[in-house]
Amino acid sequence: MTTRPTLLLVTPDAAICDQMRWAFTSDYELFEVSDRTAALLHVRQATPPVVVLDLRLLSTDVSTTEPLAFLQELLRLNPNAKVIVILDNSDQATIIAAFESGAYDVLELPVKLDVLKVVLQRATYLFNLEREKRAIREQAVATEFEGLVGKSEPMQNLYSMIRRVGPTDVPVLITGESGTGKELVARALHRLSARKEAPFIAINCGAIPETLLESELFGYEKGSFTGATQQKKGRIESAQGGTLFLDEIGDIPLNLQVKLLRFLQDHEMHRLGGRENIKVDVRVFAATNVDLQAAINGGRFREDLFYRLSVLTIPIPCLRVRGSDIPLLANMFLMKFASVHKKPLKGFTLQAIELLRAHHWPGNVRELESRVLRAVVMAEGKYITPETLGFPASFSVEPDSPTLRGARDIREKEIVQRALEKADGNVSKAAVELGISRPTLYQLLARYRLRLPKRTDELENQET
Ligand SMILES: Nc1ncnc2c1ncn2[C@@H]1O[C@H](COP(=O)(O)OP(=O)(O)OP(=O)(O)O)[C@@H](O)[C@H]1O
Ligand SMILES: [Mg+2]
Missing domain, CATH: 1.10.8.60 (Helicase, Ruva Protein; domain 3)
Structure with a gap:
């Protein structure tokens, strides 16, 4: 298979063909045609990136008053091609007209091969750059949903879950590694709910010192503690009618978990130092990047609160x-x-x-x-x-595995892991990518104790 770029030469001039063949066949895959019909056919079928078009072709081939119409036709069929036009007179108006018709460059006869060589290199380089840009742009056109960017299957599943859960009024637990977009998802859910015009109040339970968290959440009355010079509403009350987002819920201390649970059951609370029961109507979202089940097992998180908060769980896939x-x-x-x-x-x-x-x-x-x-x-x-x-120098074999076999295993594990990630956790796709069968891939997963990355749809099924 050749990696040389294709170059289409359209000329009736056998001498130019000979010269170009001699000068460029090692760098380009050269196709030669000597008339319009063959040129159009080739362009239609092969869309060559670079074309050298000898416009004398037109004056001998057809009696046209519009010699550049052919150039335009060619570019219409292959708009990304770089077309280098050869002319046999130095009439400024024709040169300008050729550029206006879309020529990448114009050369006059006799063609200097060293000049043409540089022009071809530049044209090929530019064509490749533009092609990369188009590819990237095509990818970028895709999906965005409520400020979330992503078009992969796990993200599609996430969008569909947000669409279904958003408009309901049930509490939601959003789980996912740090930086996966938990807050973004919480805001998206809020915007899709009937509460969207009411406040969305977020509190990061992990970022506020334990001693302040209670007053932040529930507010306080004047004089309830030293420094409480006036009454202050807490975040719960501020979210009245809207949504309260409790971020890093796993960091909330046990005594506060009890109070929070009581509020979630009764929809009533009172400020610190206050007696008045205040009714607050809020929808609660919680988020965590820790395994709450493990926290429950370890006695750090109340199971009853967990069930209150996680009526629905939305797991966000890691990148x-x-x-x-x-x-x-x-x-x-x-x-x-x-x-x-x-x-x-x-x-x-x-x-x-x-x-x-x-x-x-x-x-x-x-x-x-x-x-x-x-x-x-x-x-x-x-x-x-x-x-x-600015990434650090790429991976190397780990120093603590000096044997060839050990090094190979590390590399194999890495390759399998990457293929799975690239395939968004889809085993069949990953097996195709690796050129192995599904059973072999499963064997490798077992051998290296690799777990399949959990996909949103699978997690969703587990929850229900
Ligand atoms: N799918 C996405 N599309 C666009 N931006 C995203 C997406 N996911 C995350 N971001 C951006 O990444 C950053 C981190 O997102 P966010 O704060 O929501 O993550 P998080 O899961 O709450 O992280 P942490 O657990 O560390 O609080 C933000 O700037 C957010 O806008
Ligand atoms: Mg966050």
């Missing part, structure tokens, strides 16, 4: 099981930061995208976001390159 979303998200962040930082960036090189796809993303979308921000700040050209991404 590494939805590899196909990485280019999409990366481009979205790139455009956002390039405009903020006024950088004339157009996208990523294919190698940069490959590098992004190969990374493990323990910090998920947030990590990707800051990696792209960093690259935008550092970038100098129009495209983000692997170097600009």
Whole structure:
């Protein structure tokens, strides 16, 4: 299989054909045609990236008053092609007309091969760049839902769950690794609910010191403790009529868990130091990136509160099981930061995208976001390159496995894991990618104790 770019030469001139064959066959796969019909046929079938078009063809071939109409026709059939036109007079008006008709460059006879060589190199380079950009843009056109970007299967399942759960009034527990978009999902659910005009109040239970968390949640009356110089409403009350989002719910201390449970049962609370029972109508979302079941087993989380909060659970897939979303998200962040930082960036090189796809993303979308921000700040050209991404030197064999066999196992495990992630956890797809059968893949999973990344739809079924 050839990796040389194709080059179509359209000329009635046998001498030019000979010259080009001699000069360019090692760099290009050269196709020669000597008339219009053959040229159009080839362009239709093979859409060559670069065309050298000898316009004398037209004056000998047909008596046309519009010699550039053929160039236009050719570009209509193959709009991305770079067409280099050869003319045999230096009439300025014709040269300008050729450029206006879409010629990439215009050369006059006699053609200087060294000049043509450079023009062809530039044309091929530009064609490839534009093709990469088109590919990236095509991917970027895809799905966005309520501010969530992603078109992978796990994200489609997530969207469909949000669509179904959003408009109901039941409590929702949102689970997922750090940076997967739990808050974004909570806001999306709120926007789809009947409470969308009422407040969405978020509180990060993990970020507020235990001693302050109670007053933050429930508010306080004047004089209820030293420094309480006036009455203050808590977050629960502030969310009246709307949605209360309890982030990092796993960090809430046990004594407060009891109070929260009471509120969830009665829809009533009182401020610290207060006696008045206040009715509050809120829908509660909670989020966690820890395993609450383990916290329950360890006595750190109340089981009854867990059941109250998790009437419905929405698990958010981590970024590494939805590899196909990485280019999409990366481009979205790139455009956002390039405009903020006024950088004339157009996208990523294919190698940069490959590098992004190969990374493990323990910090998920947030990590990707800051990696792209960093690259935008550092970038100098129009495209983000692997170097600009600034990843540490790529993986090497772990030092504690000196044997060849050990090294091979590590690599094999890594490859299997990556294939699974790239296939969004789909075993059949991953097996095809690896060129092995499904049973062999299952054997490898067992051998390396690899767990299939959980897909949203599977988790959903487990919940019910
Ligand atoms: N699918 C997505 N599309 C677009 N942006 C996303 C997506 N998921 C996450 N983000 C962005 O990534 C960042 C982290 O998201 P978010 O704060 O919702 O994550 P989180 O799961 O709450 O993380 P943590 O557990 O660390 O609080 C935010 O800037 C958010 O806008
Ligand atoms: Mg969060």
